[in-house]
Amino acid sequence: MVKVxxxxxxxxxxxxxxxxxLIRAVQIGADGVETDVWLTKDGSLLLAHDEDLKRLYGVDAKVKEITYKELKKIGLISDEKLTTLEKLYLELPNNAIVNVEIKDPDAAKFVGPLVNSFNAIERTIFxxxxxxxxxxxxxNTPDAKIGLLIGEDAKGKDPVGYLEELLNRYKPYSLHLPVQLFDEFGLETGLAFLRLLRNNGIKIALWTINDPELALKVRQHCDFFITDNLxxxxALKGGR
Incomplete structure (x- = not known):
């Protein structure tokens, strides 16, 4: 069954x-969470989507140019605001799946060892x-499961050839595909594409799927749903 x-x-x-x-999502029944990570100026692995703090907190500062200590001093470090990847693994249930999206390439060499220190590599996708x-x-972490996020980079390319090249180079655990692929290729062609990938041992994570009607149609062909409409x-998990 698809994991949410x-x-x-x-x-x-x-x-x-x-x-x-993040904790609330698991409490209400999610199999896990997707989160984003950046490296702060002093080397903390901060959970944030944007490169700066303006949209959510009105602070004109980039994550990479500010320290954890400075963030704490201005009141942005709390359970309700900014937190770290370490804190997430300390507080999240030990059976929760975590999809760590690396927004900042400089964070890449640090995330694996941290997750490994919590014995959580098996339930984590990077x-x-x-x-x-x-x-x-x-x-840094040979047992890590890596997932290729596919987005604008695939536009205008032959999808089969492009993904085949990526799969050969990176040998990922999963492909993280945008839900818009069904708008571009149609439902049946999109599903055939997913079946082809899964038949070759690739896990499929669909983002960001918020439409329950579409989710019903595609859930048997996906391994993970990433959703804002949790x-x-x-509610669909009650039905088979």
Missing amino acids: LGHRGMGEGNDENSLLS SSFHHECLLDVKA LSIL
Whole structure:
């Protein structure tokens, strides 16, 4: 059965990627969470989607140019606001799946050893649009599961040839495909494409799937749903 992961916890919004949002997603029934990581100026692995703090916190500062200590001093480190990857693994249940999306390639060499220190490699997927940095993850943590995020980079390319090239180079655990692929190729062609990938041993994570009707049609062909509409997508798990 498809596993449901809360996108940034309970979904995109004012409390996204906060510790409370991530924990709440699992408490209401999600199999796990998707979160984003950046490296701060002093080397902390901070959970944040954007490169800066303006959208959510009104602070004109880039994550890479500020320290954890400075963030704490201005009141942005708390369970309701910013937290770290270490804190997430300390507080999340030991059976929760974690999809760590690496936004900052400089964080890649640090995420694996940290997750390994919690004996959580088996339940963690490291994904990124920066595919090269996933090789750094594997170099530091050979048992790590890596997932290739596919987005704008695939536009205008032959999808089969492009993905075949990526699969040969990176040998990923999973492909993280945008839900818009069904708009571009149609439902039947899209599903045939997913079947082809899965028949070759590739796990499929679909992002960001928020439409319950579409989710019903594609769930047998996916391994992971990443969703902002957590309650509605979880409601589907009651049906087979």
